[in-house]
Amino acid sequence: MSQGEPGIELDTSLGYMLKAAASALHSALEAVLRPLGMTITHYACLELLAQRPGLSNSELARGAFVTRQSMNVLLQALERQRLVVRAAQAPVGRALPTELTARGRRQLKVASAAVRRVEQDMLANLEFSEQDQMRRLLAACIASLTEPPASASLTSPSVRRGWRRRRRPEF
Amino acid sequence: MSQGEPGIELDTSLGYMLKAAASALHSALEAVLRPLGMTITHYACLELLAQRPGLSNSELARGAFVTRQSMNVLLQALERQRLVVRAAQAPVGRALPTELTARGRRQLKVASAAVRRVEQDMLANLEFSEQDQMRRLLAACIASLTEPPASASLTSPSVRRGWRRRRRPEF
DNA sequence: CAGTATATGTCAAACTACTGACATGAGTCA
DNA sequence: TGACTCATGTCAGTAGTTTGACATATACTG
Numbered sequence: 433m434s435q436g437e438p439g440i441e442l443d444t445s446l447g448y449m450l451k452a453a454a455s456a457l458h459s460a461l462e463a464v465l466r467p468l469g470m471t472i473t474h475y476a477c478l479e480l481l482a483q484r485p486g487l488s489n490s491e492l493a494r495g496a497f498v499t500r501q502s503m504n505v506l507l508q509a510l511e512r513q514r515l516v517v518r519a520a521q522a523p524v525g526r527a528l529p530t531e532l533t534a535r536g537r538r539q540l541k542v543a544s545a546a547v548r549r550v551e552q553d554m555l556a557n558l559e560f561s562e563q564d565q566m567r568r569l570l571a572a573c574i575a576s577l578t579e580p581p582a583s584a585s586l587t588s589p590s591v592r593r594g595w596r597r598r599r600r601p602e603f
Numbered sequence: 604m605s606q607g608e609p610g611i612e613l614d615t616s617l618g619y620m621l622k623a624a625a626s627a628l629h630s631a632l633e634a635v636l637r638p639l640g641m642t643i644t645h646y647a648c649l650e651l652l653a654q655r656p657g658l659s660n661s662e663l664a665r666g667a668f669v670t671r672q673s674m675n676v677l678l679q680a681l682e683r684q685r686l687v688v689r690a691a692q693a694p695v696g697r698a699l700p701t702e703l704t705a706r707g708r709r710q711l712k713v714a715s716a717a718v719r720r721v722e723q724d725m726l727a728n729l730e731f732s733e734q735d736q737m738r739r740l741l742a743a744c745i746a747s748l749t750e751p752p753a754s755a756s757l758t759s760p761s762v763r764r765g766w767r768r769r770r771r772p773e774f
Numbered sequence: 775c776a777g778t779a780t781a782t783g784t785c786a787a788a789c790t791a792c793t794g795a796c797a798t799g800a801g802t803c804a
Numbered sequence: 805t806g807a808c809t810c811a812t813g814t815c816a817g818t819a820g821t822t823t824g825a826c827a828t829a830t831a832c833t834g
Contacts, residue, residue: 440719442654442666446734447628447722449741454625455668456748457618471790483613490812495613497626502791504814525799526812551618554744562740563617569737570620573725577627642820661782673821675784696829697782 450573457554464546470539473498473506475547478540481516481532488527489518515539621744628725635717641710644669644677646718649711652687652703659698686710 442448461472476496480487487495493503507530510516515536519529532540555563613619632643647667651658658666664674678701681687686707690700703711726734 440650440715440722442650444738445722446726446737446741447632447718449738449745450621450625450628451668453741453744453748454621456745457621460748461618473790479613488812489814497622498790499792500812501793501814505791508814522799522812526797527799528813547618550748551616554747555617556747557743558740562743565736566617566740567615567620569729569733569740570617570624572728572733573624574620574627576725576727577624577631577721644820659782660784669820670822671782672784672823676820679784693782693829697827698829699783 446573457550460550460553461547464550465543468539468543468546470543473502474510475540475543477503477506477510478515478532478536479544479547481530482537482540482544485531486529488529490527492530510536628721631721631724632718635721636714639710639714639717641714644673645681646711646714648674648677648681649686649703649707650715650718652701653708653711653715656702657700659700661698663701681707 440448458472461475465472465475473496477492480492480495484491489503489507490500492507493500496503498506507516507518511518513535514533516530516532522528558566629643632646636643636646644667648663651663651666655662655666660674660678661671663678664671667674678687678689682689684706685704687701687703693699729737
């Protein structure tokens with residue numbers, strides 16, 4: 433083009449490619465989850481609870497990359513559907529531990545299988561060593577973007593100080 | 604973090620890590636673009652037009668990973684702000700070529716610099732060879748998810764048949 | 775040529791997720 | 805103890821996107 437150095441070369445920009453890959457994955461996940469009557473965040477919430485029972489609303493929000501407000505409305509819906517149960521009162525602080533019900537586990541089981549298929553499709557052409565490599569590279573990108581050098585674990589809410597987590601999530 | 608760390612795949616799931624990286628990038632981009640009064644899609648639209656002048660609404664939508672309806676409302680806003688101009692009538696078919704105005708180019712220049720900084724931050728700890736590797740891996744994932752083996756170029760709307768592009772975009 | 779399928783532009787309605795705001799619980803520090 | 809800071813839950817309003825629908829333009833098919 434004419435004007436000097438324009439901007440970013442989209443075709444080779446890793447930021448753009450990252451977005452493209454995430455977008456493709458998102459579409460594929462939506463496509464398999466929709467017939468099950470679930471959104472991606474809905475699925476993510478269930479999966480998180482299956483692997484870490486007792487997570488609070490805020491912790492689930494961080495794990496699903498949405499705001500705690502968004503997760504809150506979702507959680508209320510899931511509770512109405514009897515897919516999860518929340519403690520009536522907080523054991524400590526204000527955080528209310530949440531857990532899956534048997535019904536929630538059943539729904540998750542179906543969804544989880546579908547999601548796994550999508551992920552395997554995505555990695556169909558990658559060797560195991562390449563998958564490891566990709567994990568390493570993505571982790572490096574995440575770390576660089578999240579600045580604070582250490583931790584920020586899903587379940588370490590209070591201890592860390594002086595660093596304020598970025599408010600906005602995804603997508 | 605007392606509950607027995609159920610070995611979760613989330614921490615090693617490439618799908619999850621991809622989402623995490625995209626989410627972190629999205630947040631970082633939003634943070635630098637917001638002070639400029641731009642959204643990510645807004646920026647993406649301008650950047651696309653800078654590199655491929657004459658792109659239509661639908662082509663811009665695909666390039667920015669949103670629906671053509673979303674891009675349409677954005678384009679109308681950008682046109683009102685005199686950042687872009689659209690052809691009054693289609694040279695062929697219904698597609699209306701769009702181009703940046705001088706004003707649009709000026710706005711893009713500032714945003715592009717900010718975005719470049721974010722991307723460089725993200726890649727700060729990666730060697731060039733690792734960046735190439737990452738490009739290759741992401742490209743493979745995108746290809747696997749998009750199924751149809753070939754093409755699907757940003758500017759090949761009509762030729763391809765028998766394959767319907769996935770409707771939903773991103774993020 | 776008629777019929778069908780694909781692309782595109784655009785309006786309107788519905789939704790999802792975010793921002794803003796406020797109150798509550800807990801830890802830190804002087 | 806009291807002031808301050810931080811994390812959390814939750815309600816209300818809003819912005820950005822998607823879904824749905826329809827008209828129109830082109831290209832393929834038989």
